[in-house]
Amino acid sequence: MTSVEKIQNEIVEELSLFTDWIEKYEYLIGLGKDEIDFDKKFMKDEFLINGCQSKVWLYAKQNNSKVTFHAYSDAIMTKGIIALLIKVFSNQSPDDIINSKLDFIDKIGLKSHLSATRANGLMSMIKQIKIYAIGFKEKNG
Amino acid sequence: MIDFEKIRSSFPILDVKVNDNKLVYFDNAATTQTPTQVTNSIRNYFNKQNSNIHRGVHHLSNISTEDFEQSRKKVKEFIGAEKEEEIVFTRGTTDSINLVATSYQKFLKNGDEILISEMEHHSNIVPWQLCAEKTGAKLKVVSVTKEGEIDMDHLEKLLNEKTKILSITHISNTLGTINPISEITKLARKYDTKVFIDGAQAIAHQKVNVTELDVDFYCFSAHKLYGPTGVGVLYGKEEILEKLPPYQGGGEMIELVTFEKTTYAKLPSKFEAGTPNISGVIALGKAIEFIEEINLDLIFEYEDMLLNHYNEKSNKIEYYEPFGTSLNKSAIASFNLKKVHHYDIGVLLDNMGIAVRTGHHCTQPLHKKFNLAGTIRASFGIYNTKSEIDYFFDCLSKAYKMLY
Known part of the structure; x- marks a missing residue:
């Protein structure tokens, strides 16, 4: 099991403790309110992933062989889900990021947040995360 | 007089459950539901x-x-x-x-x-x-x-x-x-x-x-x-x-x-x-x-009554910020809640069975003029009720407490 899969399983396990949606959403809102490692100088258009409704800014850095992601959103719910995505993808190798399957979102019952109508930029964020990983991989040769 | 029971019974979709809640459909400005006659x-x-x-x-x-x-x-x-x-x-x-x-x-x-x-x-x-x-x-x-x-x-x-x-x-x-x-x-x-x-x-x-x-x-x-x-x-x-x-x-x-x-x-x-x-x-x-x-004059009167009921409720909420305060209004209410993103409210209301529109409602220049990234919009139709509005405001305050 790769580290990406392991973290996903941990998240699924953690969220399965909640018996109703309110608890689950309160947990996400809590995550969304937490301080995050995001440098506000990246809050400009070139780092913006435009959803129709909530905005997401994303940038990535490489530390040795690992990639770290930093993201921010103006909506708390989106920011909460972002926190989960970053937990999964940050500090992983480009290969592990590129090859990862993202099934935890479905398992924790948040798949609707990725649908087109939600238009919250999360789907594009995942795509962008993989693009960053591909970019770093190529750079590393 | 509007035969309300008859009207509601023409719209089977109103019995749909969303997340175990009865659907409250407040997105009539986007599309209205279709009666069995149609x-x-x-x-x-x-x-x-x-x-x-x-x-x-x-x-x-x-x-x-x-x-x-x-x-x-x-x-x-x-x-x-x-x-x-x-x-x-x-x-x-x-x-x-x-x-x-x-x-x-x-x-x-x-x-x-x-x-x-x-x-x-x-x-x-x-x-x-x-x-x-x-x-x-x-x-x-x-x-x-x-x-x-x-x-x-x-x-x-x-x-x-x-x-x-x-x-x-x-x-x-x-x-x-x-x-x-x-x-x-x-x-x-x-x-x-x-x-x-x-x-x-x-x-x-x-x-x-x-x-x-x-x-x-x-x-x-x-x-x-x-x-x-x-x-x-x-x-x-x-x-x-x-x-x-x-x-x-x-x-x-x-x-x-x-x-x-x-x-x-x-x-x-x-x-x-x-x-x-x-x-x-x-x-x-x-x-x-x-x-x-049903008669359009009665429909106007009825929806106006719904809007008045809505306004009475919203006026009491200190963190409610209406968008569009003309005295000459149809039954559409756009708003924001102070310091909360419209998308977050929309998601939580959806989980409580309430369908509203969030975003810019295809009027980006209008939102931009008033410096709004988006709003939440509740819009009413002939099948909506005062009790649905009451439920809406209960849910709204619940959602606000979760977020703020």
């Missing part, structure tokens, strides 16, 4: 009379043609037009606007002006931008006041002999403001300005009479009138429609085709190229019957 008509059409119209000599084609034309007659009477030739069936409001914004290019030249307002839906902006690009006409925009009303002084100032078309919404889909169409038309009549009204948000909520309003064009969609999607109406004064060139070419709109030259059919066929949405048009007729049976 859905039965669609089923009946495909089970018993499906055929192409205006062509065949056979039984099915004849009854379908008759029902189709019957719908046209119903629309004509419903909006107080003088002739059936003035009723063109389209794909919807957007299609109707594009038709005129395209065909009217023939009469526009460099330096002419097209006037719209800041509260227009993108559908009543973009077609005119395209029209302006093609013809060299200038697009002028009337301001909206902070209450969310058309700035009539500004409108008067902008109107001049170069203004060829004025295109304004009857009711704002975001602010809910009911615009003073008769007054606006009177101002436009000082010049040779044609008046086009986007009636998408008005048609199901108050009596509309195009002759009394004295407008040149009026359009709306069936799906905001308890009818199906994909069907709309363009009303145009006969003498103007006569002069306009066809919008699209194809079957139905021709009189005689040779490779050298084609002559066009008479109104309204000239603007109805191709096989139309026959079942949809017939179903639109049923939707109009449904509305008329």
Whole structure:
């Protein structure tokens, strides 16, 4: 099991403790309110992933062989889900990021947040995360 | 008196459960639900009379043609037009606007002006931008006041002999403001300005009479009138429609085709190229019957009562920020809650079974003017109730507490 899969399983396990949606959403809102490692100088258009409704800014850095992601959103719910995505993808190798399957979102019952109508930029964020990983991989040769 | 139980029972979709909650449908400005009278008509059409119209000599084609034309007659009477030739069936409001914004290019030249307002839906902006690009006409925009009303002084100032078309919404889909169409038309009549009204948000909520309003064009969609999607109406004064060139070419709109030259059919066929949405048009007729049976004046009164009830409740909420505070409003309420993102509220309300619209509601310039990234919009229809509004406000305060 790769580290990406392991973290996903941990998240699924953690969220399965909640018996109703309110608890689950309160947990996400809590995550969304937490301080995050995001440098506000990246809050400009070139780092913006435009959803129709909530905005997401994303940038990535490489530390040795690992990639770290930093993201921010103006909506708390989106920011909460972002926190989960970053937990999964940050500090992983480009290969592990590129090859990862993202099934935890479905398992924790948040798949609707990725649908087109939600238009919250999360789907594009995942795509962008993989693009960053591909970019770093190529750079590393 | 409105037979409320009967109305609710015509909408089986209202019994749908969302996340174990009863659905509360407050997104009527986006689309209204469809009563069984209308859905039965669609089923009946495909089970018993499906055929192409205006062509065949056979039984099915004849009854379908008759029902189709019957719908046209119903629309004509419903909006107080003088002739059936003035009723063109389209794909919807957007299609109707594009038709005129395209065909009217023939009469526009460099330096002419097209006037719209800041509260227009993108559908009543973009077609005119395209029209302006093609013809060299200038697009002028009337301001909206902070209450969310058309700035009539500004409108008067902008109107001049170069203004060829004025295109304004009857009711704002975001602010809910009911615009003073008769007054606006009177101002436009000082010049040779044609008046086009986007009636998408008005048609199901108050009596509309195009002759009394004295407008040149009026359009709306069936799906905001308890009818199906994909069907709309363009009303145009006969003498103007006569002069306009066809919008699209194809079957139905021709009189005689040779490779050298084609002559066009008479109104309204000239603007109805191709096989139309026959079942949809017939179903639109049923939707109009449904509305008329209830009575639009009573509908207006009822929805106004709902809006008043809503306002009484929202006025008590200190963190509620309304968008659109005109005293002359239809049952549409857009708002934000202080320091909370509209998307977060929308997601939480959805989990409680409430369908509202969040975002910019296709009025980005209007939101931008007031520095809003988006709003939450609750919009009401004939089947909504005061108790649904009470439930909505309970959920809203629950959602706010979760987020703030």
